[in-house]
Amino acid sequence: MNNMMYLRDACFQIIHVDMHLGLRKLTSSWLHMSCPDSVPSKDCVRTLHPLKITDQLFSSIFSGDIIYYSTAFIGQVRFTTTSYAHNKVADDSSIVFKTGLEESFGRIRRIFRVNDAEPIFYVDVISKMADFECNTTTDVYSYSHIQTGTFNQETNAVFISAKEIVEKCVFYERNNAVCTCYKFPNLEQCS
Secondary structure, three states: OHHHHHHHHHHHHHHOOOOOHHHHHHHHHHOOOOOOOOOOOOOOEEEEEEEOOOOHHHHHHOOOOEEEEEEEEEOOEEEEOHHHHOOOOOOOOEEEEEEOOEEEEEEEEEEEEEOOOOOEEEEEEOEEEEEEEEEOOOOEEEEEEEEEEEOOOOOOEEEEEHHHEEEEOEEEEOOOOEEEEEOOOOHHHHO
């Protein structure tokens, strides 16, 4: 936990102009920050860790040079694929995204670029989501920030852009393919 606190403090220190220039360059390279003098905006999308894989489905859909990645940063927020997050302590592959006006929960299966264009995210959609309910003897409490649903990787997946990603969420899957997603409201939403 202490290492995470040091990393967090380093992110904040990079922004300060009075930080030693050599230390700023070194720290920014460790944190994959291309411009240490400013915090990247949400419009800044960077892909990292190219993968040597081929996917026949994608090759049949997209014409051109397809490069797959395991990680993408939107601003300073990291997103990874489910295969990258497998067996790791942290999972940055679970997201809330918008298609039209509707928000959905999903997990990022692939991050890729076609002919060096903007990154495309291939997302497995978690279907049949419902608010988590807690029954007591007298009342039923419903929590919209906790959703439960079913997860089937084979049936429902979509291609989205980085602009359609709303936020990361926490994902927990049980053995029976029922999963739970937790959204974290910010202070503005809670006040």
